[in-house]
Amino acid sequence: xxxxxQMEGPVTLSEEAFLTINCTYTxxxxxxxxxxxxxxxxxxxxxxxxxxxDDKGSNKGFEATxxxxxxxxxxxKGSVQVSDSxxxxxxxxxxxxxxxLTFGGGTRLMVxx
Amino acid sequence: xxxxxxxxxxxxxxRGQNVTFRCDPISEHNRLYWYRQTLGQGPEFLTYFQNExxxxxxxxxxxxxxxxxxxxxxxxxxxxRTEQGDSAMYLxxxxxxxxxxxYTFGSGTRLTVV
Numbered sequence: 001x002x003x004x005x006q007m008e009g010p011v012t013l014s015e016e017a018f019l020t021i022n023c024t025y026t027x028x029x030x031x032x033x034x035x036x037x038x039x040x041x042x043x044x045x046x047x048x049x050x051x052x053x054d055d056k057g058s059n060k061g062f063e064a065t066x067x068x069x070x071x072x073x074x075x076x077k078g079s080v081q082v083s084d085s086x087x088x089x090x091x092x093x094x095x096x097x098x099x100x101l102t103f104g105g106g107t108r109l110m111v112x113x
Numbered sequence: 114x115x116x117x118x119x120x121x122x123x124x125x126x127x128r129g130q131n132v133t134f135r136c137d138p139i140s141e142h143n144r145l146y147w148y149r150q151t152l153g154q155g156p157e158f159l160t161y162f163q164n165e166x167x168x169x170x171x172x173x174x175x176x177x178x179x180x181x182x183x184x185x186x187x188x189x190x191x192x193x194r195t196e197q198g199d200s201a202m203y204l205x206x207x208x209x210x211x212x213x214x215x216y217t218f219g220s221g222t223r224l225t226v227v
Contacts, residue, residue, distance in 0.1 A: 004155075036218075043117075043204060043218040044156070089155050099208075100146065100169065101216065103155030 002027045006090050006104035013080055013111050021075040021107045023064075023090035031092040033057075033066050033073040034101070038087045047075075047088070080111045117219035119205050125225045126195055133191045134222045138207030145188050146216060147180055148204040149173065156204055162188060163210070195226045 007022040025031065032051045036044040048057035053068035062077045073090060090104040118137040126132050138145050143164050148156035159178070161169045164185035174180075177195075182188040192199055202223050206216035 041220075043220040044206075045218070046216075091155075099144070100158040100161060101148075101156075102158070105155050106153070 002031070002092060002094050002102040004090050004092055004102055004104035006088075006107050008105070009087075009108040011107060011109050013109070015082055015111055015113050016079045017111075019075070019077040019080045019084075019109065021088055021090075021109070023073045023075065023104060025071050025073065025090070025092050027071075027092050027094045027102075029094055030068075031094040033064070034091045034093065035062070035064055035073070035075050036089040036091060036103075038089065038106070040086075044089065080109070082111045082113055085109055085111045117205055117207055117217050119203075119219040119222050121222055122220065123223045123225075125227060128197060128226055129194055131191065131193045132195060132224065133189055134203055134205075134224075136188045136190070136205030136219060138187070138205070139217055140186075142207035142209050142217070143185065144208045144210060145182055146206045146208075147188070147190050148206065150202040150204055150221070151200075159190075159203075192224075195224075197226045200224055200226045 003026045005024050034049045035047040037047045038044050048059040050057040050066035056065045064073050064075045087106045087108045089106045091101045120135045145162045147159040150156040158171050160180050162182040177193045180190045202221040204221045206218045208216045
């Protein structure tokens with residue numbers, strides 16, 4: 001079945017540091033890939049997406065590139081801020097799976113001033 | 114549009130009691146999803162509606178769980194004879210057919226079974 005594996009956290013960085021959160025997946029067919037962010041006490045918010053190989057999703061300084069050859073969708077940001085502290089979830093949506101999202105376990109990011 | 118609304122935000126119940134949660138999706142979205150999230154884990158799919166039809170149910174959804182969407186608008190998720198293992202955040206999400214974007218999630222209902 002479909003699965004998503006993320007690097008375990010927490011990831012602790014100083015403000016303005018470079019961020020990478022690794023995400024790899026296993027899926028049948030050609031899934032769409034997503035990154036969601038969850039701030040404390042809130043629901044999940046869509047951060048960015050990519051629907052086909054080599055697509056780059058970007059939003060709020062975050063980027064991720066759909067790499068079919070390595071089945072990866074790593075999240076990057078060049079300079080993190082304290083306000084980026086949250087839990088980040090990688091997810092895939094496979095058409096064969098009835099449109100449901102399959103999530104990774106989440107990675108907590110803590111950014112210190 | 115106020116997004117996806119869930120009620121209540123928090124629910125504490127004694128083991129063995131029944132609980133019901135409500136989700137109001139974005140009005141023009143015809144698809145509605147329920148997920149469960151336990152502490153430190155990613156959300157897990159429970160069930161999915163297209164309009165009023167329940168099209169898919171996860172094996173996680175035991176016989177004690179039932180979900181409805183009677184008029185294709187709001188949905189309810191009921192858990193009968195709650196167990197401590199049911200303690201989790203229950204998330205609702207909605208989307209429109211054919212939409213390439215991910216879902217819009219509500220803020221969730223946190224259930225604690227004591």
